[in-house]
Amino acid sequence: MMSTLSFSSGLLGRQLSAAALALASCGTLQAQTLTIAAYPAVDSIAKSAATEWKKKHPGADIKIVSRSFADHHTAMTTALSTTSNLPDVMVLEVGYVARFAENGGLQDLSQAPFDIKAHQAKFVPYAFKQATASTGAVVAVPTDIGPGTLLYRADLLKKAGITESQLTSSWDNYVKAGVQIKAQTNAYLMPHARDMKDIIIRSNLQAGEGLYFDNKGKPLINTPRFERAFSLAREVRTQKLDGKINAWSTEWTEGFKRGQIATQMSGAWLAGHLNNWIAPQTKGLWRAAQLPEKSWASWGGSFYAIPKGAAHKPLAWDFIQMMTMQADLQLKAFKAEDAFPALQAVHKDAFMDQPIEFLGGQKARLLWREAAQKTTAIDVHKLDPIAEEIVNTELDKVLDQGKDIRQALQDAQSLLERRARRS
Structure with a gap:
């Protein structure tokens, strides 16, 4: 070699x-x-x-x-x-x-x-x-x-009586496992419900679809893909499975150190950050898995x-x-x-x-190599950053103010269409 x-x-x-x-x-x-x-x-x-x-x-x-x-x-x-x-x-x-x-x-x-x-x-x-x-x-x-991966605390799953397959077989089962983890360990399933939305909108894209726009520049917000993402994120918040913690904040890093966060969806590089500076004292407690429903993402x-x-x-x-x-x-x-x-x-x-x-002797790079090969490219659009901001604003209204999901998606779609026409 x-x-x-x-x-x-x-x-x-x-x-x-x-x-x-x-x-x-x-x-x-x-x-x-x-x-x-x-x-x-x-x-x-x-x-x-x-x-x-x-x-x-x-x-x-x-x-x-x-x-x-x-x-x-x-x-x-x-x-x-x-x-x-x-x-x-x-x-x-x-x-x-x-x-x-x-x-x-x-x-x-x-x-x-x-x-x-x-x-x-x-x-x-x-x-x-x-x-x-x-x-x-x-x-x-x-x-x-x-390469996208699901990092999880093996010790917390064991305490909660949850297996990796229960965690990863489907997104619905992932949320159900989170309910049991919270009840048995008081740890959050994820830092922020927005994390759920971020992965679901990147899953199962069809040919000609980008993250927020199709190949003709039409926004794709008011679609079943985004409706499922918003619905699962709302379920996470309703069940109190997230700590409302933003990535890279002090609270975020402290949550990893103190065992308050049971899972994190991220790129494979996060395992290195956890080991090198975020939470080296948790060595041996973490494991890596493919994302639920084999949702290949980066x-x-x-x-x-x-x-x-x-x-x-x-x-x-x-x-x-x-x-x-x-x-x-x-x-x-x-x-x-x-x-x-x-x-x-x-x-x-x-x-x-x-x-x-750090991952308990797991050969996790083989998982990440598989994810790298199976992840498909997502077409990009110059308004993607604006679209992300609009979508996140509407999701916050759903999570924090109880706004109807379909209305939130329609409002985001309309606003993005106006921005696209002006660009």
């Missing part, structure tokens, strides 16, 4: 070296500084690869600008809109890729000399699709992904993109190829930062078979 990885790395290394020589022969390499803008933990991954990149590009330097997740994307939004202070490479979370792609500020990597489509088969299919704009332009390259994922106004595009492209297509670096990032690789060659590595101590 390692020979396969080494061959791929060697081949790419020769390609990059050739590119470096070409640049040097043109006299463009000397005294150039490649600027990378990133957020944690992609910044750490980039820093760890900087030495190798410099060896491939003698005479060039590399500068990594790191900001918090929110500050980074705010800065990138400003940079693209003003075409000032642009980095050569910007890291983007998947939720921002579509937004920036539709605004036209990112380089189309499907065109020469990049020709990223020649490498499409190397990546997890849904991740590559996430970087493809409605025009067919490919504006970014995936580096890590977030949470998050990081991409490398080149702004159209970047100053050093050849160097930027060499860096992106190294970080996304060099198997040994992808594996290194996987081991160090739990960054589940978008590069499919790494999925064959023996590391996938190793038990995870």
Whole structure:
């Protein structure tokens, strides 16, 4: 297996070296500084690869600008809109890729000399699709992904007399199990009822459907998919199975530490966060499972993109190829930062078979690999962030004010239709 990885790395290394020589022969390499803008933990991954990149590009330097997740994307939004202070490479979370792609500020990597489509088969299919704009332009390259998983506290389930199959056989049984868990352990089934809505609307999408819009730009809010999502979320709230806790809040992290949250639907990366900094003292108590009803979904994922106004595009492209297509670096990032690789060659590595101590010795990466392969790409729309805000506002009215679900969906549909007509 390692020979396969080494061959791929060697081949790419020769390609990059050739590119470096070409640049040097043109006299463009000397005294150039490649600027990378990133957020944690992609910044750490980039820093760890900087030495190798410099060896491939003698005479060039590399500068990594790191900001918090929110500050980074705010800065990138400003940079693209003003075409000032642009980095050569910007890291983007998947939720921002579509937004920036539709605004036209990112380089189309499907065109020469990049020709990223020649490498499409190397990546997890849904991740590559996430970087493809409605025009067919490919504006970014995936580096890590977030296969959807259900993390649960095995000790709390045992105390409540609940098995994993009871938890995952259906969404209705998941809620029923939550009632028993709450009664026997006083732990919440999930942090927030909104989590239920978020997964259900991502399940069982039909051809031509995006999350909020169809392929003709028509909103899809007032549909059975959203009605089921709202109904299950309301059931969670009615049964007092959620703590009304927002993700990434202090209350959220404390809930994990104190055993007040029995399950969390998320990307596979959350297991690493729990182990590394959120709740390391809970090692051995957690397990991973596929989502109920085999609802394949993804949470998050990081991409490398080149702004159209970047100053050093050849160097930027060499860096992106190294970080996304060099198997040994992808594996290194996987081991160090739990960054589940978008590069499919790494999925064959023996590391996938190793038990995870934090998850009680479970070989959970095999579950996540299966989820990565079975997750289908969801078509994106530039108004998705606005649609999410509108839907969440109406869900809050249902959960907190008792608003009728069908009326809430109709109101959200009407508002989104008006916004779509103005865009």
